[in-house]
Amino acid sequence: MKKPASSCPPEAPRAPAETEAELLRRHAELTELNARLTTAQEQLLQSEKLASIGQLAAGVAHEINNPISYVFSNFATLGGYIDGLLAMLAAYREAETQIGDPQVLKDIRALRAAIDLDFVTGDIPVLMNESLEGIERVRKIVQDLKDFSRADAHQEWQWSDLHHGIDSTLNIVSNEVKYKADVVKEYGAIPDVECLPSQLNQVFMNLIVNAAHAMPKERGRITIRTSHEGDMVRVDIADNGSGIPKAIQGRIFDPFFTTKPTGSGTGLGLSLSYGIVQKHHGRIEIDSTPGQGATFSIFLPVRHAAASIKDQQP
Ligand SMILES: Nc1ncnc2c1ncn2[C@@H]1O[C@H](COP(=O)(O)OP(=O)(O)OP(=O)(O)O)[C@@H](O)[C@H]1O
Ligand SMILES: [Mg+2]
Structure with a gap:
């Protein structure tokens, strides 16, 4: 069958500069889309790993x-x-x-x-x-x-002052930290956050203890910085310790991944923290120069409900 003739007039040829700009714009869009897909895929993989290891862990924990x-x-x-x-x-x-x-x-x-x-x-x-x-x-x-x-399912979401949580966590871990590092607090003006406070404290604890463990022989420094950007609150836990070699940066959130000697690290700290931050619809980023230190940045939405609604949007 013959195709009906199109009623639209043929497009006028575009100027080369216009075409190039259009191409660049599309390229940028695709790159951005690709980056988002990669992040989503990584998160999915990580959640799957966490889910299966979680089942195993639940069984083992129950038996022991x-x-x-x-x-x-x-x-x-x-x-x-x-x-x-x-x-x-x-x-x-x-x-x-x-x-x-x-x-x-x-x-x-x-x-x-x-x-x-x-x-x-x-x-x-x-x-x-x-x-x-x-x-x-x-x-x-x-x-x-x-x-x-x-990760105690029956806990309640509540509005909480993160500075208060960080301070009480610092008290709990003071024995791990006080001989190895000075803690510098650079607290910004942040609103209360809708969260599971004791779980977030667990995240702060894991990150602070890791920072203390990464300290060089001489006394080091752990800086805890907070800030508020749009509808997100950011907590940085930065140390001037050993840093994380590039080769293992992609694995440190894996359950049971540890570089500590047998018997001193279970390798669960960061994977636990990852799961908790994900449950808050937040994210953790690492910035590390090996030999100079590491910064773990936690981004958390101020309002939990807002995060879930946003998640459902395409
Ligand atoms: N601040 C840091 N500086 C350098 N390396 C770090 C830092 N935080 C984490 N790491 C690396 O990531 C690995 C995994 O950390 P994670 O907290 O998950 O387990 P762990 O500290 O080894 O054991 P635990 O289960 O007792 O916390 C560590 O063994 C270490 O190699
Ligand atoms: Mg740890």
Whole structure:
């Protein structure tokens, strides 16, 4: 079938400058679109990773939580019993001189030498303390896993002063920070933010502790800066520590990614923080020059509801 003839007159040829400007404009649009697609894809990937690891974490945390709770509680009781037994042993030892039968005395002394009683009684408190530290660590990891997988769903959104949250978090982590760095606060005028305050505190805590861990041998500096831009509040946590090598910058938000020695980092801090900021419809950006330090910037919408409505718009 023959196509009907078009009624529109053919377009007049455009001047080359106009065409080039149009091309440049379209190119800029496509580049912008492409960047947005890449960001969306990265966020999607990260959410998927978080969701699957979250399920695993929930299962593991649930299984470990009960046994570790009773081990912890039994351990405290056991500590009391052992103190009593050691006191009893010392009393028996004092009474040794009262033993009339030389054979009994000889046997007791032989047994004491065989088990090296002096060493054992000195070593028991050391072993108990080390084990208690170990159990505490497991409890913390389980708690991290629970927070990570569930991040207390029943918490209420409320209007909160972020400066207040940062200050109280600084108090909690002061032991981690005070020997390594000076904290400089550069607080701007920011409005209250509609948020899950204790979860945001967890984010501040992870970022501040990470900054403290990245400090060089000599005393470093952690700067906490806040500002208000449009309908977003920004919190920067900047350090002059080791910085983050370019090669790993794309992986530090991955669950269980850590460069810390085995036993000292679970690698959950940043992935947890990422999930929490995402839940607030915010974002985290990193700026780091290896060898000079790192800045983590958190952008949060002032109003949570506004963020969800905006999200639904194309
Ligand atoms: N401020 C920082 N400076 C340098 N490296 C950092 C900084 N913050 C994070 N990192 C790097 O990112 C990695 C992941 O951090 P993340 O907080 O997720 O885990 P972690 O600190 O190793 O362990 P934890 O679960 O105990 O927090 C760190 O091991 C470290 O290599
Ligand atoms: Mg950490």
